[in-house]
Amino acid sequence: MTILSVYQQALQSVGIGAVDSFSIHQLLQFHNQMKDVNTLLTHLDQTMKNVESFNRDFSRLKKGEPVAYILGFTSFLGMTLKVNTTVLIPRQETEELVLKAIQLFPSVNKINVVDVGTGSGAIALAIKSRMPHWHVMGTDISQPALKIAKTNANHLHLDISLRHGDGLGFLETKLNHTIHLIISNPPYVANEQQLDPFVKQYEPRLALIANPNTQFYEQYLKEGKRLLAPKGMFAFEIDPSLVSPLQNMTKTMYPSATWTFLKDINGKTRFALLYT
Numbered sequence: 711m712t713i714l715s716v717y718q719q720a721l722q723s724v725g726i727g728a729v730d731s732f733s734i735h736q737l738l739q740f741h742n743q744m745k746d747v748n749t750l751l752t753h754l755d756q757t758m759k760n761v762e763s764f765n766r767d768f769s770r771l772k773k774g775e776p777v778a779y780i781l782g783f784t785s786f787l788g789m790t791l792k793v794n795t796t797v798l799i800p801r802q803e804t805e806e807l808v809l810k811a812i813q814l815f816p817s818v819n820k821i822n823v824v825d826v827g828t829g830s831g832a833i834a835l836a837i838k839s840r841m842p843h844w845h846v847m848g849t850d851i852s853q854p855a856l857k858i859a860k861t862n863a864n865h866l867h868l869d870i871s872l873r874h875g876d877g878l879g880f881l882e883t884k885l886n887h888t889i890h891l892i893i894s895n896p897p898y899v900a901n902e903q904q905l906d907p908f909v910k911q912y913e914p915r916l917a918l919i920a921n922p923n924t925q926f927y928e929q930y931l932k933e934g935k936r937l938l939a940p941k942g943m944f945a946f947e948i949d950p951s952l953v954s955p956l957q958n959m960t961k962t963m964y965p966s967a968t969w970t971f972l973k974d975i976n977g978k979t980r981f982a983l984l985y986t
């Protein structure tokens with residue numbers, strides 16, 4: 711049986727468009743031990759390897775399980791990251807957050823960065839890989855998530871520090887006024903009904919739900935105040951509806967700071983940078 715015929719059978723069994731075809735390509739690539747999807751697409755006439763294990767994984771995909779959890783890894787800014795259901799699958803918008811924060815942070819010197827709620831370590835590791843002279847720390851309230859972040863850091867040979875705790879309040883006073891960039895993609899969905907049903911079913915609630923939806927921005931802005939170095943910056947991923955609440959929140963907390971809101975590739979306001 712060729713790879714193409716297995717692909718066509720798979721598509722027929724669900725109906726074209728019912729399952730994301732790129733996810734099927736990824737499963738086919740993985741089970742045929744090919745290095746990338748392009749190689750797969752140029753070798754569709756080859757004999758399919760590991761048909762049974764492909765079929766097993768394809769049944770999971772049909773039920774709505776994300777391909778990243780099925781394979782146990784995903785790609786983030788060119789890095790391969792281990793993931794499991796204790797961590798959010800890093801999103802494309804977050805890749806943009808990392809690139810914008812690096813581009814807009816006005817320092818080429820050695821600086822200290824904290825990624826609050828690091829999950830798989832995606833943000834912290836991508837920053838470290840691009841800015842090797844920066845000192846990068848990732849924190850999370852979830853021990854299982856930190857275990858995944860540690861595995862990823864080891865596999866990628868990236869030297870970041872990882873700390874367990876709630877927000878930023880637990881960081882020692884010796885770090886006061888030493889952090890130049892606090893970056894985070896915090897939970898910001900107010901209730902489960904707003905989630906895509908498959909996100910709700912498979913991804914960790916702890917990574918998604920905030921009540922109210924400003925909860926973690928407020929916490930991190932308050933707790934980060936003593937840690938930020940002069941002219942430090944917060945860089946957040948946001949929902950577009952959070953622009954005004956964030957502006958109101960910082961009026962008294964950071965009266966002389968200015969927000970910059972940026973759009974993602976789809977034209978939605980998804981990034982909030984506070985220059986203090």
Ligand SMILES: C[S@@+](CC[C@H](N)C(=O)[O-])C[C@H]1O[C@@H](n2cnc3c(N)ncnc32)[C@H](O)[C@@H]1O
Nearest residue numbers: 798800827828829850851852876877895896917
């Ligand atoms: C939206 S996920 C982001 C994960 C990762 N940074 C990314 O962008 O893919 C939010 C993360 O915040 C963590 N988290 C939730 N509450 C927290 C808290 N109070 N303090 C620190 N981390 C928290 C969750 O465990 C989760 O890993």
